[in-house]
Amino acid sequence: MEWIASPEAWAALVTLTAMEIVLGIDNVVFISLLVQGLPPHLALRARQIGLSAALVMRIALLFALSWLIGLKEPVLSAFGYAFSWRDLILIGGGGFLIAKATHEMHATVEGEDEFEEEMSLGERARRSFxxxxxxxxxxxIVFSVDSILTAIGMAEHVEIMVTAVIIAVGIMFIASGPLSAFIAAHPTTKMLALAFLVLIGVTLVADGFGVHVPKGYIYAAMAFSVTVEALNVAATGRRRRRAEARKSKA
Known part of the structure; x- marks a missing residue:
């Protein structure tokens, strides 16, 4: 534990924690969207299980660094590309995100199908959970592999990386509840969040094919879109309050 007395180690901890929080945004958005249709107690349990699994996977990967680094070694050649296990995980995970987000977009626009409407609320909740x-x-699994591979090399001690992961996942859990509530209260933000997931999925697939897109560009675009949507939500709320005030006076 000599690193506790080292200023460089503390600087690495702060930097690594910040990076893990930023990389965890994708995870939080995905979980917050998925739990929208669940009753509050099941939504909370799903978030607890999901983020607990994320924490366990990240820590387990940190203690298997030699195996994890080996994931970068090519194992398959196709279409003129040499793919490692990391590439295949990113391509598969990115494809899953694209398909899931597209399906949710379609369901949001078209509404629930007749089969879902005929199911009892309890049965549907259990099945969905x-x-x-x-x-x-x-x-x-996808986000953990990407997150930990990015973190490797930023700190010399596994203890620092484990501490950063624990802090980041804790902040992710705290943020997931308010984010889910905000998306539920403002339905237009759900489509924006789904669009983010499609974008993230595309960047994961591109990364799997060796085309690296700097994440700063992605997060800058997301921040700009969120700012515009926040202004839109604020304007809509103000118009609603004014309309209600006029009705009360009349």
Whole structure:
């Protein structure tokens, strides 16, 4: 534990924690969207299970660094590309994100199908819960591999990386509840969040094919879109309050 007395180690911890939080934004958005259709108690449980799985996977990967680094070695050649296990995981995870987000967009626009409407609320909730937990675990694997591979080399001590991951996942859990509530209260933000997931999925697939897109560009675009949507939500709320005030006076 000598690193505790080292200013460089603390600087690495702060930097690594910040990076893990930024990389965890994708995970939080995905989980927050998935739990929208669940009752509050099941939504909370799904978030707990999903983020707990993310924490366990990240820590397990940190203690298997030699195996994890080996994921970058080519194992398959096709279409003129040499793919490693990391590439295949990113391509598969990115494809899953694109397909899931597109399906959710279609369901949002078209509404629930007749079969879903005929199911009892309890049956639908139980079915959705186990299905969503499975999807959360799958995407946790993708984001965990990407996150930890990015973190390798930023700190000399595994203890620092584990501490950063624990802090980041804790902040992700705190943020996931308010984010889910905000998306539920403002339905237009759901489509924006789904568009983010499609964008993230495309960048993961591109990265798997060796085309690296700097994440700063992606997060800058997301921040700009969120700012515009926040202004739109604020303007809509103000118009609603004014209309209600006029009605009360009349």
């Amino acid at each position: 186990f299905l969503l937990v499975g999807q959360i675990v799958i995407i946790d």
